[in-house]
Amino acid sequence: MLKNLKKLLLAGLIGLSGSISAAQAEVTVEFWHSFDGSGGEALGKIIENFQAANPDIRIDAQFIGNYNDIVTKLQAAIPARRAPDAVIMEVTRYGLFADRGVLMDLTEKVNADPLKDDLFDFAREVGVFEGKNYIVPFNSSTPVLYYNKEIFERAGFAEEPALKTYDDLLAVSKQITEKLGDEGITGIAAPGQFARWGLIMDNDSDLIDSKTGEILIDSPNTIEAYEWMASLVHEHKVASADGVTKENNGRDAFLASKVGIMLNSTGNYGRSKKALGDNLAVRPMPCNKVCAVPIGGAGIGILSSADKETQDAAYKFISFAASPESNAIWFAGTGYMPINKHTAEQPLAAAAVQDKPGITVAIDQLDFARGRPRPPVVTWMRATEYDMWEAMALGQREPAETLKDFADRTRKEAERTN
Amino acid sequence: MLSRLTPYFLVLPLISFIAVFTYIPIASSLNLSFREWDFLSPTMPLVGVENYRLLFSSHEFWNSLKVTAIFALVSVPIRLGLALLVASYLVREVLPSRILRGALFLPSVTSTVSIAVVFSWLFATDYGMINAFLQTLGLGKVPWLQDPQLALGVLIIVNTWKQLGYDIVIYIAGLQAIPQELYDAAAVDGGRKGRVFRRVTVPLVMPTTYFLLVVSVIEAFQVFTVVDIMTKGGPAGATDMLVNMLYRIGFTLFDIGQGSALAVVLFALLTALALFKARVLGRRVHYEA
Numbered sequence: 001m002l003k004n005l006k007k008l009l010l011a012g013l014i015g016l017s018g019s020i021s022a023a024q025a026e027v028t029v030e031f032w033h034s035f036d037g038s039g040g041e042a043l044g045k046i047i048e049n050f051q052a053a054n055p056d057i058r059i060d061a062q063f064i065g066n067y068n069d070i071v072t073k074l075q076a077a078i079p080a081r082r083a084p085d086a087v088i089m090e091v092t093r094y095g096l097f098a099d100r101g102v103l104m105d106l107t108e109k110v111n112a113d114p115l116k117d118d119l120f121d122f123a124r125e126v127g128v129f130e131g132k133n134y135i136v137p138f139n140s141s142t143p144v145l146y147y148n149k150e151i152f153e154r155a156g157f158a159e160e161p162a163l164k165t166y167d168d169l170l171a172v173s174k175q176i177t178e179k180l181g182d183e184g185i186t187g188i189a190a191p192g193q194f195a196r197w198g199l200i201m202d203n204d205s206d207l208i209d210s211k212t213g214e215i216l217i218d219s220p221n222t223i224e225a226y227e228w229m230a231s232l233v234h235e236h237k238v239a240s241a242d243g244v245t246k247e248n249n250g251r252d253a254f255l256a257s258k259v260g261i262m263l264n265s266t267g268n269y270g271r272s273k274k275a276l277g278d279n280l281a282v283r284p285m286p287c288n289k290v291c292a293v294p295i296g297g298a299g300i301g302i303l304s305s306a307d308k309e310t311q312d313a314a315y316k317f318i319s320f321a322a323s324p325e326s327n328a329i330w331f332a333g334t335g336y337m338p339i340n341k342h343t344a345e346q347p348l349a350a351a352a353v354q355d356k357p358g359i360t361v362a363i364d365q366l367d368f369a370r371g372r373p374r375p376p377v378v379t380w381m382r383a384t385e386y387d388m389w390e391a392m393a394l395g396q397r398e399p400a401e402t403l404k405d406f407a408d409r410t411r412k413e414a415e416r417t418n
Numbered sequence: 419m420l421s422r423l424t425p426y427f428l429v430l431p432l433i434s435f436i437a438v439f440t441y442i443p444i445a446s447s448l449n450l451s452f453r454e455w456d457f458l459s460p461t462m463p464l465v466g467v468e469n470y471r472l473l474f475s476s477h478e479f480w481n482s483l484k485v486t487a488i489f490a491l492v493s494v495p496i497r498l499g500l501a502l503l504v505a506s507y508l509v510r511e512v513l514p515s516r517i518l519r520g521a522l523f524l525p526s527v528t529s530t531v532s533i534a535v536v537f538s539w540l541f542a543t544d545y546g547m548i549n550a551f552l553q554t555l556g557l558g559k560v561p562w563l564q565d566p567q568l569a570l571g572v573l574i575i576v577n578t579w580k581q582l583g584y585d586i587v588i589y590i591a592g593l594q595a596i597p598q599e600l601y602d603a604a605a606v607d608g609g610r611k612g613r614v615f616r617r618v619t620v621p622l623v624m625p626t627t628y629f630l631l632v633v634s635v636i637e638a639f640q641v642f643t644v645v646d647i648m649t650k651g652g653p654a655g656a657t658d659m660l661v662n663m664l665y666r667i668g669f670t671l672f673d674i675g676q677g678s679a680l681a682v683v684l685f686a687l688l689t690a691l692a693l694f695k696a697r698v699l700g701r702r703v704h705y706e707a
Binding site: 068072075076078079096097100101102184186240241242244245246249253258379380383384386387390391394396397417 | 456457458459460538542543544545546561563564566649650651652653654655666669670671672
C-alpha cells in the first residue's frame, strides 16, 4: 500500500515538473486587435495556424474595439503598466506612440526578415515613421464606392450611371431619394472619416501634406470638398443625418438595403457581400479633380515594455501574419488588400478573385493611392475632425469658417505636440 | 488605552479603502492639474496654472458648464416632482403597487449602456421607431439627436426614465415613515387631498427630498455614459457635459493636465453646491413630525 502510494507520489511529481517546464517554455503574447465578425474569424484562423506551427508560443488575442478604442485604452494602460505585448495600430495614429518611445523600433528585425522584399512598396511604407520601422502592415485598405444594384434598378437606372465626379454622385443620390424616399431609402450614406479623407484627395487636396507636414485643412479645395459633403446631408437631404452623429449608422443602413451608395473602406467588402449578395457592386472612388485615394488600415506594433523573449515571439507572429498564406486568408475573408506580393499565388486568394466580383477594386486603385501623414498631431486632428464635420453636416456652422478655425487649432496643437 | 483606540482600528479598513480609491486620486489629480502630460511621456513638467488658464479661456468649458447646469436644473426638479407624485400613489402595500414599484425600479438596475443604445435606435431620425410612429400620424420626422435644441431634452428624458425608479423607492420609504395619525387628524379637520399633500406630506418628506436632491444634483453633474453612447457631446456641443468634456480632453486629446484641471474644478463646484444646499435647504429640513 505504502509502496503504491510512493509510486503515485513520484508519478505525480514527475507529471508536475513536466507541466511546469512546459508552461515555462511557452511564451504568451498578449495581442490587442480591433476585428470582430468576418475579420475576427479570419484573424482567429491565422492565429490557429501560427500556434500549430509554433507550439511554444501562445497568442492571447483580445478584441478591444475600433481603432479609437485601442488608442484610448492603450494610453491608459501604459502608465498603469498593463499594456499588451503587441497591438494593432491604425496607420495615421501610431506616430505619437512611436515618437514617445512606446513602440519598439522594428527596423533591425524588418531588415533581417525576408518578408521585407515580399511586401508591396505601399505596405512597407505605412510602417515607417521618421525613417524607422514601427509597425508591420497587416490590414491595408483604400476607400471604394459600394452600391446596391437592386436600389439602382428600382430608382430607374437601367444601366450603370456615371459615378466619376461629385456631380455624378449627387445626381444619382437625388434620383434614388426622390423615387424611393417614401420607403425610407436614401441616396447615399453620409461619408465616414476615411471616405471624407478620400473625397478630399479626389478634390486634389489633403488634410495635412504627407511630405511637408503643412496643414491643408483650410485650403480652398479642402473647403470645397467639405462644402459638397455637408450639402449631401444639410442642403440636398440625400444622406441621413443619423450617419453623421453615428458613423456606423450609414454603413448599417447600407447593409440593410436602406441606402443606395456607400463610400467606405474595402475592409467592409466581406460584410457587405454577406448582406447584399449579388446585389452588391463595387467601383473605384470618384475622381472629381484628380484620381487619388488614401491608404488606410493598420499594422501590428510591439510594445517597448515587453520583455525580449516576448518581443521576439511577437515579431515571429506579426511576420507570420504578413506571410502570403496568412494574407490570403485575410484577403479572402475580409476584402482588405493583399500586402504581400505572393498572396495572389495562393489558391485561396485566386479563388476569392474569381468568385467575389469587386474584391479587386481596391487593388486597382493602388496606382493612384497616396500615403497619409502620421506626425503626433494627427491623432488630435482626427479626434477633433468628428466634431467639426458634425457641425458642418448638420448645418450648424459654415464650412469655410469652421475649417479656418480647425486649421488654426491644429497648427497650434502641432506646435505643442510635435 | 486599547479600548479608546478600538473604534479607530475598526474604521481603519474602510478609511484605507477610501484613501486608496478616493483621497489619493483626488490628490493625484490636483498634482497633475499643474503639469503637462500626455500619458506617454516619461516626464511631467510643471506648468503652474497654465492648464487652468487655458480651461477658463476656452469657449468649450463655459459651454459645458452651461449645458451641465441646464441639464441639472431641468432634470432634477422633473425627477423629484414626478417621483414624489408616483410614490404617493404607490405607497400603499397592495399587490399592484408592489408590481409597479418593481417595474419602475427595473431601469435603475439595467445597464446604462444598453439603455442608451436602445434609446439611440428609438430616437434615430430616419430609422427610429419614434419618428416612424410620428409618420403614421401624418407628422414629419424630428431630428431628435441632430437638433441642438432637442438633443439635450432627449438626454433628460432618457436619464429621468432611468433614475425615476430609484427616486420613487426612496420616496416610498420616506412616505411610509410619516405617522398615519397626522393624516387621520387632517381628515378629521376636513383637509382636502391636495392641501394635506402640501401641508403634511411635502414638509414631512423633506429629509428624503433633501437626500435625493443632493444625490441627484451630483449625479446630474457626473452624467457620462448616456452622453457618450447617444451624442458624444454633439451636435455642435449641445450636450457636451462636463464629464464628457473631461473624457475628451484626457482620453481622446491626450491632455491629462487640462483634463485634471477640469476634474479639480468639477470637484470644487460639487463641494460648493453641497455646502450651499446644506446652508440654505438644510435648515428647512425637519426630521421630526
